[in-house]
Amino acid sequence: MKVEKISELTTNRLSVYLRCLDELSNEGLRTVSSRKLATRFHLNSAQIRKDLACFGEFGVRGVGYYIEDLREQISSILGLDKNHRVGIIGAGRLGTALSNYYGFTQTNFDVVALFDSDAGKIGDKIGDVEVFDIKNFRKIAKRDRIDVAVIAVPAPYAQDVLDRVTKAGIKAVMNFAPAPLKVIEGVKLKSVDLTISLESLSYFLAQPAGSNGVD
Amino acid sequence: MKVEKISELTTNRLSVYLRCLDELSNEGLRTVSSRKLATRFHLNSAQIRKDLACFGEFGVRGVGYYIEDLREQISSILGLDKNHRVGIIGAGRLGTALSNYYGFTQTNFDVVALFDSDAGKIGDKIGDVEVFDIKNFRKIAKRDRIDVAVIAVPAPYAQDVLDRVTKAGIKAVMNFAPAPLKVIEGVKLKSVDLTISLESLSYFLAQPAGSNGVD
DNA sequence: TGATGTGAAGCGGTTCACAGCC
């Protein structure tokens, strides 16, 4: 077992492994080897072993991994046994869509508040989540024990929003605005930039057929 | 100018540079050096120069880059001067939210059709986009000249949908389902996995404060 | 002088290959 710093790429893959194990578990399997996992889900067996070895010796030589045991181990590593309370900033189309997103509703993340600066939206309810004035973020965040912020505002406002939520003590932020943001030490920022993804597709389609690589 | 294979990381950054240049352009600036670009937008100047050098010599020594000229060059490289027609498979919450997403409506991507297998949804209109039976994908894709597919169905159906759209000749696919998908040669697949992003935040929050790296 | 474009060095992640264990 390594004690070095864990790469984010490794933890990202743990998420993937977990979902693969869920599928195998649903099929009633009890054990799986890294090779079987790899061939079935288009992964690399050495990488699976190396990723898991960062956190302990979960496997049994000659056998593989016990699926249920490994699921629990990975869940625990990823902190999926702890609940988080999410505040979404931006009650526009994206923000309201996210507040209903099953990824939030079916996991250990609960959306407990929306925020906006538009007086016309403040006080609205999206599902059973209320829209608050962004000016009251600190107060509401404290009252509702929000520990994760989701930025779903237009790009020009994203940095301001990020600064505001980090000043309120939020340590984990997911950003959907297509803008490069600067975050202070000790805060985790994950950006999902659909613009980049779309333009990447655009670039691919602009290449002469067959001359470009594929994911 | 290199003629080697262009890394996807490079083209992703071109998207970022383009938006940075848009901002500078709006401020009325005419030129910018890689160093100024880097310090202002939290980027690396050497990387900017190297990325751009892959496609030509756009800069002027002693001066920097002409903003308007560079914007046009990058737009052209990314194929943003060509229009694309998007079909979204999955008319659930995510699919319908995406069909209204400004990223689609304000760029060279037009959403022209939605698809679903739920008879209760087929024939509906989301905005002015109709929902078709996924069984008719090939026919509608041809009729409406769809060249980009967006997968917004639950994970267990994602691979089937991907196979169907690639068989219909689609060469560029954006996937929102949290599942590792296998794609045939010559097709570009971009996956946006919110589950991974959320679990990454969960992992970070589960670490003892200060022991974990930050983006 | 000031900035680009680029070979070379550095670094981190992936893959290989095998010792060690069940």
Place this chain on the structure above:
DNA sequence: GGCTGTGAACCGCTTCACATCA
């Protein structure tokens, strides 16, 4: 025999440092 865990090799991306040019 089969599979894990892991040092070593490999590979690709990033960063440095500087020759080159306006």
